[in-house]
Amino acid sequence: MAELTQSEIHPFIRKIETIALFALSEAERAALAALPMQVAVLEPYQDIVREHERPARSFAMLEGLTCTYKTTRAGKRQVMAYHVPGDVPDFQSLHLEVLDISIGTVTPCRVGFVRHETLRALFRAHPRLVDAFWRATLIDAGLCREWMLNNGRRESYARMAHLFCELLMRLEAVGLAQGNACELGLTQPELGDALGISTVHVSRTLKELREAGLITLSGGRLAVHDRARLAAAAEFDPTYLHLRDPKTH
Amino acid sequence: MAELTQSEIHPFIRKIETIALFALSEAERAALAALPMQVAVLEPYQDIVREHERPARSFAMLEGLTCTYKTTRAGKRQVMAYHVPGDVPDFQSLHLEVLDISIGTVTPCRVGFVRHETLRALFRAHPRLVDAFWRATLIDAGLCREWMLNNGRRESYARMAHLFCELLMRLEAVGLAQGNACELGLTQPELGDALGISTVHVSRTLKELREAGLITLSGGRLAVHDRARLAAAAEFDPTYLHLRDPKTH
């Protein structure tokens, strides 16, 4: 555990600035920058929080990739969402006593924990920030709904294309993609858990996408070769991501 | 359109009381009771709000059943959630400019609209209520995640059992079920859209559940004959609903 290095922008400020519908005041920005945060370094395949726990803090993603998931009693796993740097995946725990999901790392990660009481004090002092964080949780809920449509009503080819579109766009939005390619660190078993299909079928679907010249995925690195056709195959409409063009603000 | 009749408890008070982690003060209760609300009566299969709209008000369910849904371009529909009396289905529109979902009636309904500016004024005057409503939206997000696990990782038999368990419990919680039975008004095509399966397969699955002695569904009326076995088949754990026993408060 260590404090945040000085050079980094506080992830909460970054998050709020890309999400809030208003501009931060100096007082709000200062309060966010002063938020005490404990930084932890985590290895792949570690749970950060687990279903049925009652955490006393939330965390922000600083580096790496994590996922939210649930499992059936039969042991089948469903990934609900991936989280990229800048996200605050378990904000819900601030208001829901018992966690209904687990969040685990996919790749090596750095995350920053902030105590719930600290956040509550922040919100008391700066009520407008509540709107911004509330909005963030509503956007996350929107992603969940889009995944539900995707997994429920599209077949594996379009489904996988859709996931890749989303991940590429979200990583681009935080500056972690270059030239239609990005580092995901996702293995095929994990893709299966996110898309609700078997590992074998992931391999076949991936092959189809590859042979169609849309993407290649190797060593966890996603390269999109024909972005327009990938989006078309996925019926991808990025509105639900509520990303704002970084240049426009 | 008409005002709310005097005899009804204001749905927002009911909602908050079953959801908030604190007891309402007299001032808060009075403010909620005074919320101006426009009541509308709607027929089955009408959209209340539609994807891509920017509504200036949210609504509370007073009577009937509505559903949140999205469609693919191919016209396939995925129902994301059902809403029973007492719910406030589109609270998200308060913070998300553009709707990412449509909400339509399933049965004849009465709903009460409240303008967003009214709600914002309420929250400025009574900041504690924000926590309660925020919590409500987080609980809804939890339902969405449970549906995702259900639709992604359970097959049709368990999946349908799970949906029936949820609906029965939620209707019981608002006093709309008697003796393990309730009025749903759901047709088989609609069940298919919620479960992500075809109408034909709904019919067959329903038959299996019926022949196993678990439930009967006819004329939109659900009767659960063996609740324990239905819950077991569904791996149903009601924690995610965050319902509180009405007797304990």
Add this chain to the structure above:
DNA sequence: CGACCGTTTGAGGATGTTCAACGTTAGTGG
């Protein structure tokens, strides 16, 4: 009465699963 919708059932077919074998890659320790 006819039209329409929901429901049921059958038959054939598509999508995706499971089991199994094998190749590939990366890490570990001698």
Add this chain to the structure above:
DNA sequence: CCACTAACGTTGAACATCCTCAAACGGTCG
């Protein structure tokens, strides 16, 4: 540096689940 291991990735074959098409029955409503 090599052998060993373990996980991921690929491919084939048999099978399950679920879909589509189609036909038939029943209720409801104009």
